[in-house]
Amino acid sequence: MVSMGNNYELYKVFYWAAKTGSLTQAAKALYLTQPSVSHAIKQLEDRFGITLFYRNPKGVALTHEGSILYSYIEQSHILITLAEEKMAALKNLDIGELRIGGSDSLFKHYLLPYLEDFNQTYPGIRLHLSHGTTPEVISFLKEGRIDLGVVRMPIIDSQLEVRESIQLQDCFVAGARFAELKEVVFSLDKLLQYPVILFSRNSRARMAITELFQSYGYTLKPEIEVGSVDLLIEFARRGLGISYVTREFVTKELEEGSLFEISLDVRLPPSNVGIMTMRNMPLSITAGRFIELVR
Amino acid sequence: MVSMGNNYELYKVFYWAAKTGSLTQAAKALYLTQPSVSHAIKQLEDRFGITLFYRNPKGVALTHEGSILYSYIEQSHILITLAEEKMAALKNLDIGELRIGGSDSLFKHYLLPYLEDFNQTYPGIRLHLSHGTTPEVISFLKEGRIDLGVVRMPIIDSQLEVRESIQLQDCFVAGARFAELKEVVFSLDKLLQYPVILFSRNSRARMAITELFQSYGYTLKPEIEVGSVDLLIEFARRGLGISYVTREFVTKELEEGSLFEISLDVRLPPSNVGIMTMRNMPLSITAGRFIELVR
DNA sequence: CAGGAGCTATAGATGGTGTCTATGGGAAAC
DNA sequence: GTTTCCCATAGACACCATCTATAGCTCCTG
Structure with a gap:
């Protein structure tokens, strides 16, 4: 040579x-x-x-x-x-691209305002959004197909660096059809007498709630499984059952009264949103700037 | 800037x-x-x-x-x-070009063997030959359109560097029709009784011979003027008159007897071939190599 | 699991060389 | 003739490109 x-x-x-x-x-x-x-x-x-x-x-x-x-x-x-x-x-961030992986619901209900803000501040940066489950997002990240991933915590992977972001609280909600339950304080087993709607995919949130029921000796089996957070909300509004959703994602519905939160006698575990990047790998300029923006 | x-x-x-x-x-x-x-x-x-x-x-x-x-x-x-x-x-002279200016006759009768040699040794070098009169060649050189010029000496120009090359001897030659003059020794005025063929352009050689006659009080007026050295030779061979040519250019005809040289009682001035380049300007690689070859 | 063999990063020393100032010569312009 | 541009050269100096030595890391292997 x-x-x-x-x-x-x-x-x-x-x-x-x-x-x-x-x-x-x-x-x-x-x-x-x-x-x-x-x-x-x-x-x-x-x-x-x-x-x-x-x-x-x-x-x-x-x-x-x-x-x-x-x-x-x-x-x-x-x-x-x-x-x-x-x-x-x-x-200068006049040009470039930012590739983010995450779930649809996090994109829509958590990241969207940041993305809008970022896009307005840096209109020259092209945004690539790749949605997938947490393991898929992690592999996107390891393959270098995205700059950062946005998923629910906890993430345990020594190759990844995870920054905790806002805390989210999952809860059960129901619509007008179950209005008589508004003032009731449920125990877990009582909840099981009602039709429960869960997210269909092996999401972290669903696994967490299933485990919680199991730790009390109950088995949570959904009446209905749906494939998107939007459907979870819509089904609950229409009275098809009690949906397990992230409270922060139904703020609007709770305020306007089209949904109300079921009170429980146990505390449901909160979860954080985590922003993942590869450990020991320098951040792209765009990713670094975006993370600054979010925090 | x-x-x-x-x-x-x-x-x-x-x-x-x-x-x-x-x-x-x-x-x-x-x-x-x-x-x-x-x-x-x-x-x-x-x-x-x-x-x-x-x-x-x-x-x-x-x-x-x-x-x-x-x-x-x-x-x-x-x-x-x-x-x-x-x-x-x-x-390495694998590629390149060599641009030479000169008169047709010098190209043909003087440079040709060198050009062939050069071309064989360096087949990748493109040869550009520009013919013209001495003043034209000089201006080509000053305009940078040629790398070197090949003309008759003397050249007096402080911008030019001139390398003297071989000496050429002009002479009068005639063909078979004037065979009876072979043994005669001419004086200049006697020569004027015969039809003389000269080069038509304002060549250095013609100016020199005209001046020579004038210095003896005679006026040299050609019977025929031709535009190329080849025609000078051809006309002499066919007996149309006595041509003034460079002896070295008719070596073959003199040897085979189709032309013979007129003996004179005065010595005609020799002239040198000069290779001109621009003074204070570096030689192109090709030009430098070619000049080495010629000398 | 320890050790070796890759790789890159860092620290500190040093010599080469890239850059400077000072100067000279030449051509053109005034 | 004098000035004023060029570019070339010489010699000095300082910077920095490069070196050696070393450490940290991961992967591979016996």
Whole structure:
């Protein structure tokens, strides 16, 4: 693996010398002195064994060979300049992309305002949202397909760095059809006498509540399983049963009275939203900025 | 005229680090040590404020931002490599061009063997031949349209550097129709009784012979004027008159007897071929090599 | 599980070289 | 003739690119 060739820095000097047609001007452009430029050009000429410039009293002019070199170096210089501009734009968040993984419900009910805010502040950043279950999001992250994942805590994975975000409280809610239960304080076993609606997927929330019932010796078996948080809410509103949802996701319905919360004699465990990134991997600029925004 | 930006040399290091996926390998390719490469990459990252590589136990991998940079730098590197190869080829005379100015007759009768030789030795060099009168050739040279000019001496021009080449001797020749003149020794005025054929253009040779006659008080007025040396020879062979030609250009005809030289009682002035280049301007590689060949 | 063999990061020392100042020469312009 | 641009050269200096040495990390292997 041989890498013959000159110091690339010399080509920068050559570029400016050729472009300005003057070693003195090139020196100014590069914040150098004229002898430095003179010396740099001489180095190139010596290494190539080719004279690149004619020296005139009014400046320098490319020789035939020099102009051949210039035709390449000019392109090369343009590319490097574009690259530097692009890096500056990336740094500045004028361009870039932010890839987030998470569940639909978290996107809609938790992340949406942040995403709107971020998008308004940095309209040049393209947002990629990948939804999936917690394990799927984790593998997206490990495969490098997303910059950060937003999932329910707890996450135990030494490869991941998890930042806790707001706390969410799951609860049971019901609609008008069960209005007579508003003032009742339920025990877990009493709740089982009513139709319960749960999220169908193996979500962390569902596993948690199932385990809670089991720890009291009960088995929680849903009457209905639905595939989205929206349906959980809608089904409860329509009186199809009592839904287990995240309270913060039904704030509106609770306020307007289309849903009410079932009071229980046990405390349901809260859960936090966690923002995951790869441990020991630098954050992309966009991801870093987004995380700052969220916290 | 601002030139922000990094030391281009850093991009060379970046290129190899990205290409090999290993700082250690990059160091080997660049004949450096690993800490040097590490340091160089760090500099780039610090200047951009962007992390370019993920550091793994088995090497490094480009971040998203790093791979954007790489897409530019890779192209840039390819161009520079091509440029360096091109320069090496030019130096090596594998490619290139040689632009020579001169008169048709000198090309044909003087330069041709050298050109053939040069072309055989350096088949990759393209030859451009521009013919013209001496003043035309000089202006070609000053305009940079040719690398060297081949004309009759003397040339007096302080901007030009002239290398004397072989001496040529002009003479009068006639064909079979004037066979009876073979043994005669002519004086200038006696020659004027015969039809003389001269080159039509204001060539240096014609001016010289006209002046010679004038210095003896005679006026040389050609019976026929022709536009090429070939016609001078052909007309003489066919007996249309006595042609004034360069002896070296009719060697073959003199040997085979289709022409013979007129003996004169005065010595005609010899002239040298001169190879002109611009003074104080570096020779192109091809021109330099060609001049070596000729001398 | 310990040890070896990769890899990269960091610290500190050093020498090379890139850059500077000072100067000279040459051509053009005034 | 004098000035005023160029660029080339010489020599000195300081910076920084590079080095050596070392540490930390992960993976692999006996």
